[in-house]
Structures are given as C-alpha cells and as structure tokens.
Amino acid sequence: KQEVTQIPAALSVPEGENLVLNCSFTDSAIYNLQWFRQDPGKGLTSLLLIQSSQREQTSGRLNASLDKSSGRSTLYIAASQPGDSATYLCAVRNRDDKIIFGKGTRLHILP
Amino acid sequence: GAVVSQHPSWVICKSGTSVKIECRSLDFQATTMFWYRQFPKQSLMLMATSNEGSKATYEQGVEKDKFLINHASLTLSTLTVTSAHPEDSSFYICSARVRRGGAYEETQYFGPGTRLLVL
Numbered sequence: 001k002q003e004v005t006q007i008p009a010a011l012s013v014p015e016g017e018n019l020v021l022n023c024s025f026t027d028s029a030i031y032n033l034q035w036f037r038q039d040p041g042k043g044l045t046s047l048l049l050i051q052s053s054q055r056e057q058t059s060g061r062l063n064a065s066l067d068k069s070s071g072r073s074t075l076y077i078a079a080s081q082p083g084d085s086a087t088y089l090c091a092v093r094n095r096d097d098k099i100i101f102g103k104g105t106r107l108h109i110l111p
Numbered sequence: 112g113a114v115v116s117q118h119p120s121w122v123i124c125k126s127g128t129s130v131k132i133e134c135r136s137l138d139f140q141a142t143t144m145f146w147y148r149q150f151p152k153q154s155l156m157l158m159a160t161s162n163e164g165s166k167a168t169y170e171q172g173v174e175k176d177k178f179l180i181n182h183a184s185l186t187l188s189t190l191t192v193t194s195a196h197p198e199d200s201s202f203y204i205c206s207a208r209v210r211r212g213g214a215y216e217e218t219q220y221f222g223p224g225t226r227l228l229v230l
Binding site: 036042044046049093100 | 117143145147152153154155156157160202204206218219220221222223224226
C-alpha cells in the first residue's frame with residue numbers, strides 16, 4: 001500500500017530565504033508525482049507535475065525534483081515571500097491511477 | 112487549463128438530513144471523476160472513483176450506501192451524503208481526468224472543494 005510522507009509537518013522561515021520541502025513514498029512504481037498548494041479553507045492549486053521518467057520540473061521560483069528509485073521528491077522554493085505561506089501537498093499517482101496524498105507541510109513565511 | 116467547479120462551496124445542515132454536492136467539468140469531458148475527503152490538518156483521502164455511466168468504485172472503509180455517487184453525464188458527478196452526522200463534517204473535493212481526442216491527459220484537475228458542517 002502506497003504511503004506518502006512529508007517532512008517537516010510545519011515550517012516557519014524569514015522572508016527571502018530559500019527552503020526545501022521533502023516528500024517520500026514507499027512504492028516507487030508511480031506514474032507521476034505532483035506538488036500542490038492549498039490555502040486555508042480552499043481547494044488545491046497544482047504547482048508542478050513530474051512524470052516518472054523525469055528528474056525535475058521548474059516553474060518560476062519553484063523547482064521540484066524526483067528520485068523515483070529512492071522514493072523521494074523535494075520542492076525547492078527560492079527567495080520566499082509572505083504570499084508563499086500555505087500548505088504544500090505532495091501526491092503520487094499510482095499505477096492503478098489512484099492519487100495518494102501526503103499530509104502536507106504548513107509553511108509560514110515571516111515578513 | 113481545465114476547470115472543475117463544485118456546488119455548493121459550503122453547506123450547514125442538521126443531523127439526519129441528506130446533502131448533495133455537485134462536481135462539474137466546465138470545458139472538457141470527464142469520463143472519470145474522483146471524490147476526496149479532507150479532515151482538518153489531515154491529507155486528502157480518496158473516497159471513490161466515479162466513471163460515467165457505471166457504478167462508482169469505493170475505497171475500503173467508505174460506506175457506499177452512505178455516500179451515494181452518481182456520474183450521469185460526461186460533465187457532472189454528484190456525491191450525496193445520506194443521513195449526515197456530525198462526524199461527516201469535512202472538506203469534500205472532487206477531481207476529474209481530462210480526456211481529449213480519446214486519450215487521457217496526465218493531470219487531474221481539482222475542484223475548489225465543499226465544506227460540510229453537520230450540526
């Protein structure tokens with residue numbers, strides 16, 4: 001059974017710092033991995049999707065990496081801003097097409 | 112990108128009543144939709160997979176008689192929480208797989224969610 005773990009559960013950093021969020025998964029037989037952002041009481045915003053054959057994806061200040069063999073992914077946020085404060089969810093799509101989510105990392109950027 | 116809407120965005124109801132949540136794909140055909148539930152500070156948990164024109168497939172531990180799913184058209188799936196109780200209070204999110212030209216795209220698109228509070 002696929003399990004997705006995100007570390008840390010919560011993180012507070014001063015504005016302007018670079019930071020890394022971690023995600024690990026137990027079953028490496030995945031189609032893809034996706035990072036989402038969720039603001040309080042809101043739905044999901046897709047940030048980056050990495051196919052199983054890819055190593056990383058970049059969008060603006062965000063960079064996501066994938067090491068499928070070790071079951072790990074990282075989301076790197078450069079030059080953090082207060083507007084980046086949110087919960088970041090990692091999700092993997094299994095071979096059975098089900099998407100399994102981690103519990104998320106609650107990020108707070110201090111002005 | 113593809114847009115998925117949900118209605119209502121939030122609902123408060125009395126214990127014992129039934130609540131229907133709609134999930135619509137606005138600009139694409141969604142032969143498969145997924146329903147998730149999220150409790151406070153928890154992750155999204157898949158409840159069921161809904162295929163147009165057929166019965167939904169429920170995840171282990173999800174009561175199919177309590178959470179009725181209907182996917183009657185290529186753009187609409189509904190989740191009905193029957194005889195709702197306070198423990199059913201949660202954030203319900205749907206998602207849809209995009210099918211264009213006979214092939215599935217990789218990305219699932221998520222709705223904005225429906226917050227249910229059962230008193």
